[in-house]
Amino acid sequence: xxxxxxxxxxxxxxxxxxxxxxxxxxxxxxxxxxxxxxxxxxxxxxxxxxxxxxxxxxxxxxxxxxxxxxxxxxxxxxxxxxxxxxxxxxxxxxxxxxxxxxxxxxxxxxxxxxxxxxxxxxxxxxxxxxxxxxxxxxxxxxxxxxxxxxxxxxxxxxxxxxxxxxxxxxxxxxxxxxxxxxxxxxxxxxxxxxxxxxxxxxxxxxxxxxxxxxxxxxxxxxxxxxxxxxxxxxxxxxxxxxxxxxxxxxxxxxxxxxxxxxxxxxxxxxxxxxxxxxxxxxxxxxxxxxxxxxxxxxxxxxxxxxxxxxxxxxxxxxxxxxxxxxxxxxxxxxxxxxxxxxxxxxxxxxxxxxxxxxxxxxxxxxxxxxxxxxxxxxxxxxxxxxxxxxxxxxxxxxxxxxxxxxxxxxxxxxxxxxxxxxxxxxxxxxxxxxxxxxxxxxxxxxxxxxxxxxxxxxxxxxxxxxxxxxxxxxxxxxxxxxxxxxxxxxxxx
Amino acid sequence: xxxxxxxxxxxxxxxxxxxxxxxxxxxxxxxxxxxxxxxxxxxxxxxxxxxxxxxxxxxxxxxxxxxxxxxxxxxxxxxxxxxxxxxxxxxxxxxxxxxxxxxxxxxxxxxxxxxxxxxxxxxxxxxxxxxxxxxxxxxxxxxxxxxxxxx
Numbered sequence: 001x002x003x004x005x006x007x008x009x010x011x012x013x014x015x016x017x018x019x020x021x022x023x024x025x026x027x028x029x030x031x032x033x034x035x036x037x038x039x040x041x042x043x044x045x046x047x048x049x050x051x052x053x054x055x056x057x058x059x060x061x062x063x064x065x066x067x068x069x070x071x072x073x074x075x076x077x078x079x080x081x082x083x084x085x086x087x088x089x090x091x092x093x094x095x096x097x098x099x100x101x102x103x104x105x106x107x108x109x110x111x112x113x114x115x116x117x118x119x120x121x122x123x124x125x126x127x128x129x130x131x132x133x134x135x136x137x138x139x140x141x142x143x144x145x146x147x148x149x150x151x152x153x154x155x156x157x158x159x160x161x162x163x164x165x166x167x168x169x170x171x172x173x174x175x176x177x178x179x180x181x182x183x184x185x186x187x188x189x190x191x192x193x194x195x196x197x198x199x200x201x202x203x204x205x206x207x208x209x210x211x212x213x214x215x216x217x218x219x220x221x222x223x224x225x226x227x228x229x230x231x232x233x234x235x236x237x238x239x240x241x242x243x244x245x246x247x248x249x250x251x252x253x254x255x256x257x258x259x260x261x262x263x264x265x266x267x268x269x270x271x272x273x274x275x276x277x278x279x280x281x282x283x284x285x286x287x288x289x290x291x292x293x294x295x296x297x298x299x300x301x302x303x304x305x306x307x308x309x310x311x312x313x314x315x316x317x318x319x320x321x322x323x324x325x326x327x328x329x330x331x332x333x334x335x336x337x338x339x340x341x342x343x344x345x346x347x348x349x350x351x352x353x354x355x356x357x358x359x360x361x362x363x364x365x366x367x368x369x370x371x372x373x374x375x376x377x378x379x380x381x382x383x384x385x386x387x388x389x390x391x392x393x394x395x396x397x398x399x400x401x402x403x404x405x406x407x408x409x410x411x412x413x414x415x416x417x418x419x420x421x422x423x424x425x426x427x428x429x430x431x432x433x434x435x436x437x438x439x440x441x442x443x444x445x446x447x448x449x450x451x452x453x454x455x456x457x458x459x460x461x462x463x464x465x466x467x468x469x470x471x472x473x474x475x476x477x478x479x480x481x482x483x484x485x486x487x488x489x490x491x492x493x
Numbered sequence: 494x495x496x497x498x499x500x501x502x503x504x505x506x507x508x509x510x511x512x513x514x515x516x517x518x519x520x521x522x523x524x525x526x527x528x529x530x531x532x533x534x535x536x537x538x539x540x541x542x543x544x545x546x547x548x549x550x551x552x553x554x555x556x557x558x559x560x561x562x563x564x565x566x567x568x569x570x571x572x573x574x575x576x577x578x579x580x581x582x583x584x585x586x587x588x589x590x591x592x593x594x595x596x597x598x599x600x601x602x603x604x605x606x607x608x609x610x611x612x613x614x615x616x617x618x619x620x621x622x623x624x625x626x627x628x629x630x631x632x633x634x635x636x637x638x639x640x641x642x643x644x
Contacts, residue, residue, distance in 0.1 A: 051633060167555070171509065171548040178516055178541050185534040188526070192538060193519050216579065223571035223605045390608030391617055394599035397575070398621060401582050401598065402591070406635055414583045421579065425572070429564075430498070430505060448537045455532040 003133050010357030014365055019062050022055075023362050026063035027369045030070020034086045035078050035384050038218055039396055041071040041087070042328040042438065046210040047403040049336060057340040058355050062362040064336060065316075068329055069121060069363065072272070072309050073370045076113040077381055080106060080301070081234045089272035089308035092280045096293065096300030098234070103296050107238035110378055112250045112298055113305040115242075118371040120258040120306035124313025125363045127262050132349075132360075135321040139346040144454035145464050149474035151447040154324050156481040157267075159436045166482075168432045175423075176440025177447075179204050187452060199412045206335045208404050209441055210328070212417045213434045215400040217424020219393045224425075233385050240375060250302040253283050257306030264307075265314020265326070272311040272327065276304035313363070320344055320356060323446070328435040331442040498564035499556045506553025513546025574605035590640015595622040 013019065033039045045064050052060045075086030080097035093113065100109040142150070159169030182193045183203035194200040222228050242250070257279045264275040283299040284290050293300055318324040323345035325331040337344050342352055349356055374381070404417045427434055458464035465471050520538035578601030585594040599618035600611075608614055629635045 051635075054633075167548065167551055171545070171552065174541055174545045174548055175509075175512075178512070178545060181516070181538055181541060188534045190523055190534050192523060192534060193516065219602065220572050220575055223575055223602075224567035224569070225565060226568055226571075226607065227565070229606070388608065390603035390606035390614065393606055394602040394614070394618065395621060397578070397602050398595045398599050398625070401579070401586070402595070402625065402629070402637075405586060405591075406629075406637070409636065411583050411586050414579075414586060418576075418579045418583065422576075426505065429567075430502060444537075444541075451537070452532045460532060 003130060006353060006357045007129055007361060009354065010359070010361035011364075013058060013354060013358035014062060014361040019059055019358070019362065020365070022059040022063040023066050023366050024369055026066020027070040027073075027366050027373060028066075029063075030067035031074035031370065031373055031381060032070075032384060033067070034071035034074020034076075035381055036387070036392060037078060037082075037084055037086055038215075038222065038389075038393060040214065040329075041068045042210055042332050042435075043214040043400075044071075045329065045332045045336065046207045046214075047399060049207055049332075049339060050403055050406045052336075053339065057342070057352075058358050060336065060340070061333075061355065061359045064333060065359055065363055066366045066369075068312060068333070069309070069366050070370055070373075072121075072312050073114060073117050073374045074381070076117065076301075076305050077110060077374070077378065078385065080109045080113065081236070081382060082231050082385055084228075084231050087272075089276055089311070090305070091273065092276040092304040093301055095280070096297050099294075099296035100298065100301065101234035101237075104237040105296065105298075106234055106236045107240045108242055108246050108298065109301050110236065111240050111242045111375065112246065112302045114371060114374045114378075116250065116254040116257065116302045116306040117309040117374075118367055119254050120261060120310040121313060121367040121370075122364065123258050124262050124265075124310040125360065125367065127266075128313045128316055128363070129360055131266065132317050132321045135317060136346045136349050139322050142346075142470075143468070144450040144457065145468045145471045146474065148447055148450040148454055149465055149471040149478070150322065150324065151443055151450065153474050153478040153481070154318075154326060154443065155440070155447075156478040158326060158439050160481050160484075165431070168430075169436050172427065172432045172434065173436035173440040176209075176437035177444030179209060179437075180441045180444030186449070197412075199408075199410065203445075204416065204441075205404075205407050205413065206332065206438070206441060207407055208413055208416050209420050210332060210438055211400045211404055212420025213424035213427070213437060214328075215396050216417060216421025217428055217434070219397055220421060220425040221428040222389070222393065224429075229389050233382075236378060236382060240378070246298055249298050253279070253299045253303035254306040256282060256286075257303040258310040261307035261310030262314040265311035266317040267314075272308040272315070275307040275311050279303035279307040316363075320348060320359075321346060323348075325439060325442060328438040331438045334442055496564050496566070497561045499559060499561055501564065502556035503553050506549045506551075506556060509549025509552060510546045511549075513542045513544070513549055516542030516545060571605040571607070574601045578602055578605075585640075587638045588640065590642055591637040592622045592626050592642050593640055595625070 033044045044067055071087055072089060075090040076093050078086035079090040079094040080101050083094050083098040085091045085094050097109045155173055159173045160166050182200050184201050185192055191201055260279050261275040280300055283303040284293045287299055315327050315330050318326055319330045325334045334344055401414055404413050407413055454464055516538055520535045520542055523535040525533035525535050578598040582594045582598050596618045600614055603614040626637060629637055
């Protein structure tokens, strides 16, 4: 069966009234949490995990994918009107976008962001549709040694790419892996790092860590810094219908942003931030009027916004075809798959083909919904920005503790949430990126499993990782990723 | 006077070293049966503990070498209020029930974020807590501690 036939079957499943409803709910929720500061897609999906156990798996993933895509659309609105990004992928958008809003060109900035997101999201989903099956064919040949080396590559790129300093990224990653050690060792049944707490035998729940790091840590950090809260909301001025001139200046940045964003998301290179910085940098270089950058250049919104949406589609390639999460949200999605007893990776396309293709089809549909939700209805969404911070964070913490408690109905988890929240606060205070910690917690145990499997197949011979050619190539790439930032530093960003 | 970040970072680095060393001592305590001698359950804890200690040492070393850089000032009252709300939640969630502990957490968080509109915060807190309680227990069929307030 060709990819196209399977995609058509996926559309048939995604276009049922029920799944259209879940998709609409997902993209609406995604846009809302993208717009609201302090809550992002990783946190939202983590909080929904305890509740969605009742849902059919296809519907749940259609909703989650809608949240992930929707958050990227919504956060650009916050960047443009509030000058503080709703999510990390929209940091660059705030540079030119907010200046445009102040000059009364906010509507044009919102339009180029939304249309660019739509084009990049749709092209990105097309690329996902046609590259994922090839990656699967390739990955079928992977043994445990190759998987372990691939994860090492993902570890190094995730910590090198996310955050300002590689040392801090690596530290956060290893800390996450250390949290992943806690509990019963699955191969031998031995308790590790449980400190005598029986509640820790069953491993630390990812939801507790994600909610603690993202919600509690963020709330403590923002409360400690009143200077982070004083932002003025620009009103949407100008026409949402872009002028001929604005179209002419936008379409190339959209396509270039897409071309940058997708591969960065798809390679195990981690996240949506780097391609947005690169896109901004390129647009400034290529512009005939670079002096407009820093004064509200529309290219500086169009390019990065396309890049972050294409990157989100790209992130789904290694997640679905290799079981390799390269962003915090992808890590949470991996846990969601495990909750349904599914293991992302090459086998997923065989065992759960209909689910995967319905999910991919829903991305096309979600993009259309998001364009409609975010352009004509932008006036409604802006009202979310006027929710006072005290009420917003009060609500976030109530939902956070509720979600964590309902995992096991245990106040022990609330205590754990408090501790992880304290760690999340310290990480923000001292500029440690949070995402590598989540990735380490999820990938750490998987890497250990592959590591031990590879070594027991090789009867304890450690050279197995270097004698398998593919494994050697992956490890060499990982070594290059570690050394490269030390010798070559880009001058921008 | 702005506080320097070098000293707290040095302490943080030392703390990370201690955590790494602790993981290594735990790894040393894992009994490994001879069947798994080469790739047993202690190998990864040793690697991770060692790497964590190394990373902490590097962070501490960097803070010693770096020029003094200021750390932005923080408002302790806000952090303390939210921390108190979360700690009270741990104590009260099952004793006083979800609704009561959620209202307390909400009010303290709002206060920590500088709100002094107590009436508004209280109204929002009560509506949110009761609404969520009913959605969870009645519509979704999940169990939440009812506690003191009979609903």
